Amino acid sequence: MNPRTILQFAAVTLIWGTTWIVIKFQLGTVNPSWSVSYRFLTGGLALLAWCALKGQPLTVPRRSLPFLFIFGLFQFVMNFNFVYxxxxxxxxxxxxVAFALLMVPNAILAWAFLGRRISGRFALGAVLGILGVGLLFAQQLSLPGDRADTVLGLSLVVAGILSASIANVMQASPRALTFPALAGLGWAMLMGAGVNALLALAISGAPQFDPAPGYWLGFLYLGIFASAIAFALYFDLIRQMGPAEAAWTSVLIPILAMAISTVLEGFRWTPLAASGAALALTGMVVALRQPSRPAAGA
Structure with a gap:
């Protein structure tokens, strides 16, 4: 990798590895749907500003709007409401860690709807990863406290993964090639922000806001860095490295997120949790690793 690619790879890993704890600090006095709405209003505007700065198209064909609306509904409404x-x-x-296995439903849905083949190596890695996440879930269920709340939290994670996976496969469909990628993403974020605002109005009433610096700095970070900049950098990585190589960020991101959770949330590393995390990460490495190519002339 050249120095530019290394910096972009590191930036994406650092940004997306820290978003999980920042989301935690968004929870409190403001209804999560309002927080998600603020995030993607900020992210959508920032992404369109990025496009303007780079001289890229700001508009998309009108016929693409229904597709972008459905994509935004799964990616920026359902997914993030479940996650928050x-x-x-x-x-x-x-x-x-669970979201790092997004590649598994992605591969299954891409096989079912786009006809993309699943390799034996990927299938083996997926099985290892699922077993690892299963051990982490079992560890969480074994802790003292309200088990019903824990089951609800884990179920919401699964629902978020499935929502994000549907959106990911939509992005990989031929229809997604009919409009500018970054402008389309920006408009999908803005439409998602609007739906989130309507959802928040229905659930909790008038807009809520926490003036504490930790809150508004958090949604600015999530909107500008985690939503606009990181997506733009990641798409550029895919163009430079290829989708398989760029997906290696998904191995490093949960390591960073779990380390932060250990320091700031007091996550308890039992043998079961450590085994689960190790197995999940091993599965990701196996699934993403490309088969070795024979040397020239061999």
């Missing part, structure tokens, strides 16, 4: 609410019940590191 899950962290009311479980430590932030657990969703981070």
């Amino acid at each position: 609410r899950s962290e009311l019940y479980i430590p932030s590191g657990i969703p981070a």
Whole structure:
């Protein structure tokens, strides 16, 4: 990798590895749907500003708007409402590790709807990863406290993964190639922000806001860095390295997230939890590792 690629890879890993704990500190006096709305209003505007700065198109064809609306509904409404609410019940590191296995439903849905083949190596890695996350879930269920709350938190994580996976497969469909990628993402974020605002109005009434610096700095960080900048950098990484190589960020992100959760949330590392995390990360490495290529002339 050249120095630019290394910096982009490190930036994406650092940003997305820290989002989980920042989300935790968004929870409190403000309804999660308002927080999600603020995040993607900020992210969508920032992404369109990025496009303007780079001289890229700001508009998308009108015929693409229904597709972008459905994509935004799964990615920026359902996914993030499930994720934010899950962290009311479980430590932030657990969703981070579970979401690293997003590649598993992605591969299954891409096989079912796009006809993409699943390799034996990927299937083996997926099985190891699922077993590892299962051990982490078992560890969380074994802790003292309200088991019903824990089950709810873990169920919300699964729902978030499935929502995000549907959106990911939509992005990989031929229809997604008919409009500018970053502009489309920006408009999908803005539409998602609008739906989240309507949802928040229905659930909790008038807009809520926490003036504490930790809150508004948090949603600015999540909107500008985690939503706009990180997505733009990640798409550029895919163009430079390829999707398989860029996906290696998903191995490093949960390691960072779990380390932060250990320091700031007091996550308890039992042998069961450590085994689960190790097995999940091993599964990701196996699934993402490309088969070795024969040397020239061999």
